Amino acid sequence: MTVLALHQVNVSIGNVAVCRALDVVFNPGECWAILGRNGTGKTTLLHTLAGLRVADSGAVLLDGTPITQQPRRHIAQHLGLLPQDSHDPFPATVLETALLGRHPHLSLWGWETAKDRALAHAALAQVGLEQWDAREVATLSGGERRRVALATLLTQDPDILLLDEPTNHLDLHHQVALLDLLAHQAREQRKTVIMVLHDLNLAARFADHCLLLYGDGNVCAGACDGILETPILERLYSQPLRKISNRPPAWLPV
Numbered sequence: 001m002t003v004l005a006l007h008q009v010n011v012s013i014g015n016v017a018v019c020r021a022l023d024v025v026f027n028p029g030e031c032w033a034i035l036g037r038n039g040t041g042k043t044t045l046l047h048t049l050a051g052l053r054v055a056d057s058g059a060v061l062l063d064g065t066p067i068t069q070q071p072r073r074h075i076a077q078h079l080g081l082l083p084q085d086s087h088d089p090f091p092a093t094v095l096e097t098a099l100l101g102r103h104p105h106l107s108l109w110g111w112e113t114a115k116d117r118a119l120a121h122a123a124l125a126q127v128g129l130e131q132w133d134a135r136e137v138a139t140l141s142g143g144e145r146r147r148v149a150l151a152t153l154l155t156q157d158p159d160i161l162l163l164d165e166p167t168n169h170l171d172l173h174h175q176v177a178l179l180d181l182l183a184h185q186a187r188e189q190r191k192t193v194i195m196v197l198h199d200l201n202l203a204a205r206f207a208d209h210c211l212l213l214y215g216d217g218n219v220c221a222g223a224c225d226g227i228l229e230t231p232i233l234e235r236l237y238s239q240p241l242r243k244i245s246n247r248p249p250a251w252l253p254v
Contacts, residue, residue: 001028001190002063002078002159004049009058013044017217024211024221028159031186032194033203036213037237042196043084043164045213049194050081050162076104080158084165086149088137095133097148098124101155123154126181142169150178161185163195167202179206201250204228212236
């Protein structure tokens, strides 16, 4: 399995220091949540991990080699990104859209094989859209399009899944179902899942590791059990919180 790591990485956007001298290894089988207030650079950091934005200094390493030195096709075979919002500018069916995930794995003039189509059908089934493969994407709701976007990422079948607010546009049932699916990808298939979340309680329920961005260059990263504590979270969000002791724990604003 592919290992993604940050070595002494500095990232900034405008006058916001996202992180300074950050060293983190994202191992196979781990499910990470990136948390922080609005404007602290969560999306910027995720795009840096994906190789879409160059760090100010330091290195993003994919299997020990700087991601900036690797061909985009090779990167896309091992790492996939679900952006914050998805756009479908061209007419296409649900199945055709999901099959876009196989593009990095096809030869220059190659077409999708039966195996590729089977992967797309399986991914659509995982997000509850198996009966909608022939439907035009333009006719779907925002939440349904979000599930198609996730199915496209699952069809790509990368070792590392980067997701920017994956619960966007989803109702409570589908939020829980999607995050459960992602946690299963990490636990059972040894994928590395790294997702930006705004709901602290969903992060506590589904992630086993978290990375906290304070917006001043300081970062706290590690296992959730040692980091998701009330004083740390109150500083992160500049908001008094009350912890409800259940399993998993939950926090309410005071």
